[in-house]
Amino acid sequence: MPPRRRAPAGARSDLPPLKIIRKILLLQVVYYVCATVLILFTTVVYGAPFSLDLIFGWDSLRGDTTIGWMLGLVWMLNCFISVIFLLLFVSRSKLVPDFALTIHFLHLIATVLYTHSLPTNLLWWGLQFASAALMTFLGMWACQWRELKPIAFGGLGGGSSQAGPSSQPGTNEQDLGFGRGRGRERGLYSGGEYEMDAMKATGERAV
Structure with missing residues (x-):
């Protein structure tokens, strides 16, 4: 039997699954960092105390309190900001739904581990579904716009660059x-x- 070829050094670290895991972790960290900054700013302006329950808890997200509605708006704003990072780190429209759903799924796991219970608040679940859908739609639209932008500009630039003296009025053979x-x-x-x-x-x- 012929000897097996050994993989070159560092080949395992360049596998796509490892890159995907790194991107998922990076997006998750950025997602929580942005949410923490926004919630901290909101609590300071509102005059309420800041705690991790506002980030990982689901009981504070209620529809009968002002802080609950403010948290909902903050999480939706965080969804818009996360689209920018999806555009920077993913940049492929086909992969956006996987990353967007993974972010919210990991947030569900973090919430369950922090509260030791499954969320029973309908507003919390509705916010997660709305945030995931909006992040997926806007992320795919942004990535598609970025993918098609070089093609559109290249077509216009190619037409203008290929146009020689013969395309200018008064310089053709008949003139x-x-x-x-x-x-x-x-x-x-x-x-x-x-x-x-x-x-x-x-x-x-x-x-």
Whole structure:
């Protein structure tokens, strides 16, 4: 049997699954960092105490309190900000739904581990579904816009760069009089032909 080839050093670290895991962890950390900054700013402005329950808890997200509605708006704003990071780190529209759903699934796991219970608040579940759907839609739209942008600009640039002197008005063959006897040059040189005929006729009469 032929000897097996050994994988080069560092080949395992370059596998796509490891890259995907790193991107998922990076997106999850950025997701929580942005949420923490927004919630901290909101609590300072509102005058409420800040705690991790506002981030990992589901009991504070209620529809009968002002802080509950403010938390809902903050999480939706965090969804818009996360679209920017999806565009930067993922940049492929086909992978956006997987990453967006993974972020919310990991947030569900973190919430269950922190509260030691499954969320029973309907507003919390509705917010998660709305945030996941909006993040997926906006992320796919942003990535598709980025994917199609070079094609659109390249087409316009290619048309303008390929346009040479022949595409400019007044520089083609017909305008310069190098045609085959059609168009403008016929009007330019037809007068000369008539003058020669008149001179020949005058010479014959003189003879």
